[in-house]
Amino acid sequence: MSRTSSLSRTERVAESDIRFKRRGAGDTALVFVHGFLDDQYVWDGLIDALALPGFEYVQLDLAGSGDRTSSSGPFDLDRFARDVGAVIDALDKPVVLVAQSMGTLVVELVAAGHGDRIQGLVLLSPVPLAGVGLPDEVAQQFRSLGGQPEQQRAVRQQLSASLAGAELDRLVVVGTRVPADVVRDMVACWNEGHPRGGGASLFRGPVLVGRGADDGFVTDDMVTTGVLPRFEWPESFAVPEAGHWAHVEAPAAVADHIRAFLATLPAAASAAAQPSEAAGSGWRGAFASKTAEDFAAAFSEDIVLEASVLAVPIEGRDQVKATMTQASRIYESLEFVREATAGLRTYLEWEATAFGGLQIFGVTVLTKGTDGRINHVAIHHRPLGAALKFSVEMRERLYGTVDPSHFHSVD
Secondary structure: OOOOHHHOEEEEOOOOOOEEEEEEOEEEEEEEEOOOOOOHHHHHHHHHHHOOOEEEEEEEOOOOOHHHOOOOOOOOHHHHHHHHHHHHHHHOOOEEEEEEOHHHHHHHHHHHHOHHHEEEEEEEOOOOOOOOOOOHHHHHHHHOOOOOHHHHHHHHHHHOOOOOHHHHHHHHHHHHOOOHHHHHHHHHHHHHOOHHHHOOOOOOOOEEEEEEOOOOOOOHHHHHHHOHHHOOOEEEEEEOOOOOOHHHHOHHHHHHHHHHHHOOOHHHHHHHOOOOOOHHHHHHHHHHHOOHHHHHHHEEEEEEEEEOOEOOOEEOHHHHHHHHHHHHHHEEEEEEEEEEEEOOEEEEEEEEEEOOOEEEEEEEEEEEOOOOOEEEEEEEEEOHHHHHHHHHHHHHHOOOOOOHHHEOOOO
8 A cells, every 4th residue: 555545635627537646745746647558556656665745646547547448539649638737727736747658748748738837747668759650560469459468468578677466467457457449549649649749849848758778668769869859958867677667667766866856846846855955056165165075065975076187087075075175276266157957967167267367267067866966077177288287286286185197197
């Protein structure tokens, strides 16, 4: 039983058969949309793993699935999007849409029509909105799955890495209940896609894309060529030893990525209550104080520093904080002139002087981990002569603390 089930309540969209389950409380809702042959309860394990205060969790069945197998048609993407949109309208609060497989097509259409209400999208095992385009003889194998439990079990086992036991049994039962005509129409949804899939996505907000590394259906090539390029600032991840149902096979790992993503969203960040400050502000503050303690507070334990002034990257909090503390003290002036954030990455453009007024320009890229701390830094300096002079100075200042081989030699 779900840990939050005692707090759940079910509501209905007026004058429809659309029912949705609400649990938790918060100013932002996470709305979960299931995929082909699944139902709303496929999300229970992931929701329990998220365990985020300040969010409301909302689940629903698409028409023809779960508790709505008696729904009348049409069973197409536009109808599914209208139903999910009706739930969002009933919630009347900012929303992050979380979906899997066929459901990712639905939520992209929903997001395009709901403007500022949608704070972000989480797309798991996403199918391109233009469709998969399987040959007819292959698509027919999926169209014929209606009412066939053994065939459905075989497909789920083939496309997953660790979907087994009671959860596999439950999903087979759920999928077998979907009427055969609905199964055929749903295959058309994800195989033929939607006309909007031919161009860039109409949703311009933050997007997190994830898949199981062992998913034999939604491959890495499908994601990198058919999904990611359609969004402006997508972040992506792959879960090891998981397949098409990564949210069921490895809910804790998927939850870690979603929590980190939510912490980057304006309306959701306060609800997520992440303990650390934004990467850019922590970095700027450390440069202002020029103290090792402030750098250490912003860094994760396993941070990696790469820079054009380094011959070899520096790893580990103690070594990196010592390096950055000395670097901050070489600058006579340093001004951060531009900043941008995309997902877990922050980009800082800066201008500085050192060595008696020598101008140095650069860009710093900060990447946060799931704990909200910086775990990777990449610093690009120019011009080359200034970068080499800076490296030689760092080598001398850190002699005995950081191995000299990390820096360029005077030779």
